[in-house]
Amino acid sequence: MTAGTEVEQVELANTTFYDAMEHGDFEALSGLWLDGDDESVSCVHPGWPVLTGRAEVLRSYALIMANTEYIQFFLTDVVVSVWADTAVVTCTENILSGGPAEENGDLGPLVGQLVVATNVFRRTSEGWKIWSHHGSPVLAETDEEPDDETPA
Template sequence: MPRTKAQTAALLSSPEDTEAQFYEALLNGDLDSMMAVWAEDEDISCVPPSGNLLMGHAEVRAAFEALFEHSAVQVRVEHLRRQRHGDVAMHLVAEHVQMSTPEGPRDIYLLATNVYLQTAQGWRMVLHHASPTAPEERSGTADGNATLH
């Protein structure tokens, strides 16, 4: 069931809450919940695994809408590093995505950088950048000792 704006706002009280909402929206294929995590500023950016730079709400929304037309995204997330400096937080994560393709199920491994900004409306995402990787090329731990590329 989609969340109300009040429920979403309550969840976005920390970068961790915002990130949880982002991945929940992916899992549920919920476009409204997905867009609720993004800052209202038009300077938001998303670089999906394809490498195309998406800038602003219209482009980001259109990309997730197209993604969700096919299905929700089955993703497992491993947190590699979390940093917070004042009103900005950066999270590095490993994403294991399972997709259905015409050729059958496919596993995709990604490294992603999620950047959050504390706004008057709570913590909001301003950047999601995901790059393909092989599972053996990614190493690191949540304690901050990570090798990414």
């Protein structure tokens, strides 16, 4: 297997993770995480404490999917690094999500959010599986010019 092929496989696993979230496909999402009694599986959703263990992590995604009417991810700044049986993907999640449904059944207001994420994968006999996901909200503007004024 060449490094390029490994990178492509990890990119596909990462994209599949976000596709499963967008489609609310809990079964597909569950199949992407390391299986078994591996308590080293972890997840940090923006603003949440660290979740440890496959069951706790998957329960969090079930709750998110049950309470999110619409979500779409536009990934930017994607960087994939592979070392032996471990891969790290860093990216910016440009998230568009729908608020609660209106009384007439229409989708509520759309909300945008930026989250920087690190997804760590492990190679298994079944392909690349998610070992850890960490998402942090982007709170600072990075494209702004520094303010040259000094306080008086």
